[in-house]
Amino acid sequence: MQSCQTIIVKNPTLPLDDIERSLTKTYRKDIYRPFVQAISEYELVEPGDKIAVALSGGKDSLILAKLFQALKKQNKFPFEVVFLSMDPGFREENRALLENNCAYLGIPIVIKDSNIFNVVGKIASDNPCYMCARMRRGFLYKAAIDMGCNKLALGHHFDDVIETTMMSIFYNGQFKTMVPKIEAENFENIELIRPMINVKEKDIVRWINHSGIQAMNCGCTVVAEKTSSKRREIKELIDHLRKTNPDIDQNIFNAGANVNIEAILGYQSDQGKKHFNELYKERRKQK
Incomplete structure (x- = not known):
């Protein structure tokens, strides 16, 4: 289960022009440049691609959408981008927050309805997060293919990579990291890409606070705001090790x-x- 970090934004909401400009100016070094570098190094976006950017309503997916819009404006090579969200059974207030944020940020979102939360709560109540993630991804793959896309972009970032690596070692006895792109299982002619794997979560939090956009913290109705105890342990361990070794997170990432x-x-x-x-x-x- 991914961590549902609760972030309460207290800054006033900036005008859209200022929010967009900040990504390529104020946060160019920490966010936009690492995003572009990952796309270039791992060949995540190529001429002729049609990419579905998956939007959950959280901070990571919102910034990913804005980054793709900024990249599109650069017009360095031709590609198409659409913005896709799945409503797995959000509460009304969370659905409204997603729609309102996308409207304000100029993200033309397409929302597909499903009842995944309800299904997962019934068939996998003991371990709902794994089942939910698989069902959501399968739903998004199919929706993206139906929209004519050959790639699905997710908002996993640098911290997701190193936490997943450490969880794999500590709890599964294997070295397995989160890679920049993979071929979809059970779906033909579509890849999953992770263009933000070089972007650190702390910088995403800085940007969301700067913008004044209150992103969705946790839309899950099954486990609500609970955080995986294993992932929390890994987060706390890395934070502790960073006090004596500031490069620890980068070293974990580089190990892959x-x-x-x-x-x-x-x-x-x-x-x-x-x-x-x-x-x-x-x-x-x-x-």
Whole structure:
């Protein structure tokens, strides 16, 4: 389950022009540039793409939508973007908040209704978050395909990456990180992309406070504002380690790109598992 961080914005809402300008001026170094760098490095957006930006109503998806609008204005290469949201059973006030924020921010959102919250609450009450995430993603994939899109963009950021990496090590006994793009399971001709993996959550929070936009904190009606205890533990651990090692979060992130294949006990892929002995023998043959 992702953390539902409660953020109460106290600053007055800025005019739309000021909000949009701040992304490419005030927050260019910390937000817009890392966004563009990820798109370039991992080839997330290519000429001719039609991208569905998924909007949950939270801070991450709102800023992702505005970043794509800013990128589109640069007009460096042709691509289309649409803004897609799924109402899984929001309370009326949360649905209204989503619609009002998108209207104010100039985001032409398409909202598809579903009853996922109700279904998940009945069939997976013990562990609803995993089931909900899978059902929501499948719904979004299908909706994006129906809109003619070949990519679905999600608002996962830098902190999501390092927390997921640590949770994988601590609780699942494997090294598995959150990657910039993946091919959709069970759906053809569509990829999932994560253009904000270089953007830190603290900078997103700074921008949302600066803009004066009160984003949705937690729209879930099943577990409400609860946070995964495991994810909370990892957040607190990283915060603690950062006090003595300010680079700890960046080092965790970089580990995903610096795996030494000659210093591991084995790995697994779609082709199956490879044991250390097999890897060792293969290296000896190459000498």
